[in-house]
Amino acid sequence: MMISSWRRRRAARRAGKEQQGNENGEMELMIPRDFRCPISLDLMKDPVTLSTGITYDRENIEKWIESGNFTCPLTNQVLRSLEPIPNHMIRKKIQDWCVENRSFGIERIPTPRVPVSSMEVSDILSKINVACKKEDGNWCRDLVVKIKSLAKESERNKRCVVSNGTGSVLAEAFEAFSKASFDENVAVLEEILSALTIMFPLETEANGFLGSVSSIHCLIWFLSSGDLSRRQNAVLALKGLVVSSSDGIRKANELSEMEGAIEALFKLIKDPICPTATKASLTVIYHMLNSSSSPNDTKLVTKLVNLGMVSLLLETLVDSERGMCEKALAVLDQICNSQQGREMACNNALSMPVLVKKILRVSNLATEFSVSILLKLCKNGKVEDGGVILVEALQVGAFQKLLLILQLGCVDNTKEKVSELLKLLNLHRNKVECVDPVDNFRDLKRPF
Structure with a gap:
């Protein structure tokens, strides 16, 4: 009797109501057997019938089928059709039963959408x-x-x-x-x-249609329009083309040659409408730069530098979450492959403090990009600077951060870059007293 009472109590809880016990402590209401799903034993909210004639709750039987099962759970018969049929008669009876027992706290199940x-x-x-x-x-x-x-x-x-x-x-x-x-x-x-x-x-076929010349021109046109949702959808589509497409490299190259594309992407970063669109824009620009056959002093880099991309990226990096940081650093790393990009970064007061701060503060990927950019700036800076860039890096604590990377461990490629940077910085350590890494940029004079 105790087991029977407990089962009834559990069934009542599954029906979603608070039950009252009688003098003997048993539940006064039970869910009719035909109203329960054979899989979960819960009251069915959307009863459907299989080809075997057995009725289940739609959610439960669809999970069963989606798991790779092609038999009826109750009879083990092979299903002739995987499309369950709504059982309107049972559903109507369940709804009527709910209404009849509303005094027990039973709520009528809504009529499900087919x-x-x-x-x-x-x-x-x-x-x-x-x-x-x-x-x-x-x-x-x-x-x-x-x-x-x-x-x-x-x-x-x-x-x-x-x-x-x-x-x-x-x-x-x-x-x-x-x-x-x-x-x-x-x-x-x-x-x-x-x-x-x-x-x-x-899929590949869809990307083929969306990646046609006329389609991309239309996406760029949308990207430049004033409607915010249109611009966001357009940049997400372009991101899908250059990232997911099997022909992504060619699409990225084609996009970089199209008039107005880079200006529209830059505008989405400069005047952001949402983080999703900003990150998508950075991703597209990265793939455009990465697909270039001649990374040094390309027309694309020149256009980005002239638009003010270096300053914009550094400003973005000051306060941004992990995903944004990684994407901004990835683009800056590509831009710094060119002499023009490096010169612009070297002339920006934010470069060294921002890059050093991001080391070991965001993610392994952000650290790798930061180290890569630092090496490009320190190694390939103008000769007439006389080590100014290296001294500035020392002043914001780069030496300590780089030593810490070696102590904590990193991938071989980054380890080589860190070792090379330490050798360069060590030549100028006598010129300045190393300080703790700068974490606050409010007192820095920005070039914009």
Whole structure:
């Protein structure tokens, strides 16, 4: 009797109510057996029936199937179909039972939304293809809004939408409408781009459509427009192209040659709209620099330096979280491959204190980038400086930080750079008294 009472009490708790005991201490209400999911034994909120005729709660049976099981958990029969069918009759009975027992604290389960099926997704995608062929932007936009709404409704819907090739169809539609006037198709292009961000990362075929010349021109146009969400979606799409695409290096090279691209990316960093967009911009610029066949004194570096990227990166590094720091340092490291970039960094009062501060303070990656930049500045500075850069590095505590790196351990490549830096700095230690690393930049005179 005690075990039976405990089981009833547990079942009642699963039903989501507070129960009252009778004189014998037993529960007065039990969940009907047909209303419980055979997997969890909980009250079903969205009952669905398999091809074997057994009814389960949708969430539980979908987890079972997604785990790679293709049999009915109760009967062990092989499933003829993996698409469970909503059992409206059982669901209605459960709702009625909840209403009848509301005095016990039972809340009526809401009528669940029916998840989208592969057939429904395929039907919408077919209509999008037809709308593209007819160049009907309004119809296409309505269809994209519909499929985006379905994808955002639940994680299950999103998986169904993505798995049916929606990314490729939308990317192809984006390319098709981008070949016409941007002004005429801005509404549908904006809606398609917004929907595509839900599908990231895209597959190779989708990246091919989104990486076409007309599509990239459209993305740059969006990147330069005043609409904030449009600009954010555009930079996320460009990031996907240069990072996830199998042809990312070529795409990054093409992007660096396109008029207005670097200026628009720079503006997103200078006048940030959100951290996500800023980090995406830094990532795109890094890949553009990294893909360059001639890293020294390239047109791209010259353009970035003239825009004021070095000062902007150093200002960004003063107070930023780990991800932002790593990306800003990565871009600065690439820029310092050129003589022009190094000269600009050497002339900036923030360079040495900021770089030394970031060592061992952010992450291993940030330390590696900081050491790399320091070596480039100290080793390749102008000869006529007479060791000014090295002395400045010593003044902000670089020597102690570098020794600490060796004591704590680091990767071989960084270890070699640290050893070389220590040798360079040691030649000038007699010129200055080393101090603790500078952690406060308020008293420094900034060049902007």
